[in-house]
Amino acid sequence: MKGLKIVATGRYAPRRVVTNEDLSQIVDTSDEWISARTGMKRRHFCEEQEGNLSNAVSAATKALEKANIDKAEIGAVVVATFSGDYFVPSTACLVQQKLELPDETICFDLNAACSGFMFGLQVVRGLLLQSEKPYALLIGSEVISRRLDMTDRGTCILFGDGAGAALLKLDENASYTSIMGSHGDETLIYVPNQEGVPHTVHMDGHATYKFAVQTVPKLIREVAEKAKLGLEEIDGFILHQANARIIDAVARNLGLPKSKFFVNIEEYGNTSAASVAIALDDALEQGWCKPGQKILLAGFGAGKTWGAAILDV
Numbered sequence: 001m002k003g004l005k006i007v008a009t010g011r012y013a014p015r016r017v018v019t020n021e022d023l024s025q026i027v028d029t030s031d032e033w034i035s036a037r038t039g040m041k042r043r044h045f046c047e048e049q050e051g052n053l054s055n056a057v058s059a060a061t062k063a064l065e066k067a068n069i070d071k072a073e074i075g076a077v078v079v080a081t082f083s084g085d086y087f088v089p090s091t092a093c094l095v096q097q098k099l100e101l102p103d104e105t106i107c108f109d110l111n112a113a114c115s116g117f118m119f120g121l122q123v124v125r126g127l128l129l130q131s132e133k134p135y136a137l138l139i140g141s142e143v144i145s146r147r148l149d150m151t152d153r154g155t156c157i158l159f160g161d162g163a164g165a166a167l168l169k170l171d172e173n174a175s176y177t178s179i180m181g182s183h184g185d186e187t188l189i190y191v192p193n194q195e196g197v198p199h200t201v202h203m204d205g206h207a208t209y210k211f212a213v214q215t216v217p218k219l220i221r222e223v224a225e226k227a228k229l230g231l232e233e234i235d236g237f238i239l240h241q242a243n244a245r246i247i248d249a250v251a252r253n254l255g256l257p258k259s260k261f262f263v264n265i266e267e268y269g270n271t272s273a274a275s276v277a278i279a280l281d282d283a284l285e286q287g288w289c290k291p292g293q294k295i296l297l298a299g300f301g302a303g304k305t306w307g308a309a310i311l312d313v
């Protein structure tokens, strides 16, 4: 079975940086509390003229510049997001327009919250198996700052805006082993869409934390077993950046050193569907992971949803 090859990646974060100190001017919080409880220092918020589309296009453009391919060879654009600029059209269709991709490109958005990029990998692989074109563009893009109640210190300090993109193709020599799942739930994290109710993020932090630290180690063990790999044979782990303490707890549970887990939450906060894609591009750019290595990507979040994949970067 053909694996999924990451041809090139890109990321973009809006220029406006919001520090923990800035947030302490808005709600009753402090740099000490946020740093100690989450590992976050900064996050990026869109300015008025920016949005989900501009983030997505910037990240995708960076990936395409590195790949140097004929854009007409891209058969699909999938954007993982819950915070598009419009309910319709999808961000993906507008990315197609901005990048001037051909009419036969399949373009749609996918909402799986913080598992979005993971579900996107699965969907893109399925699309490529049926496609006459070799490439697909998978983007995670979010503008969560517009979905935050800036009076709720339990949520407004956690999230940021940004996008990450990956140009993908099927490859006989590349590997891809995945496990995805959901367990329908509307209590952990939700954004209401009812008349007269603000469309802001609500979260039961404790329950979400517990869900993550119980689900992710089990998920990682299962996907490694499915790939017939020992955990020590996996070169690096790039998890959804929700809380540095969650990542530490996962490493502890698996008996692995923290150095095997990439963390850039300090700079971006939690960017939901964009977080794994942003971290992947950052990790590659820093040389934290190198072409040819086996990397495990994992996401988890609202829904409840989870997904992990082991692939070669």
Ligand code: UT7
Pocket (backbone or CB within 6 Å): 028, 029, 030, 033, 034, 037, 038, 114, 153, 154, 157, 189, 204, 205, 206, 208, 209, 212, 242, 243, 246, 270, 272, 300, 301, 302
């Ligand atoms: O991407 C989707 C997944 N999302 C997540 O994975 C989030 C998972 N949850 C978490 O990361 C953590 O539960 C939080 C970071 C949200 C909260 O950390 P915590 O260690 O669970 O704190 P807590 O909710 O137990 O609150 C401890 C105290 C409380 O005060 P009292 O009751 O002890 O007096 C809170 O009111 O900290 C207070 N608190 C804050 N204090 C300063 C809550 N938020 C803040 C804040 N600044 N921003």
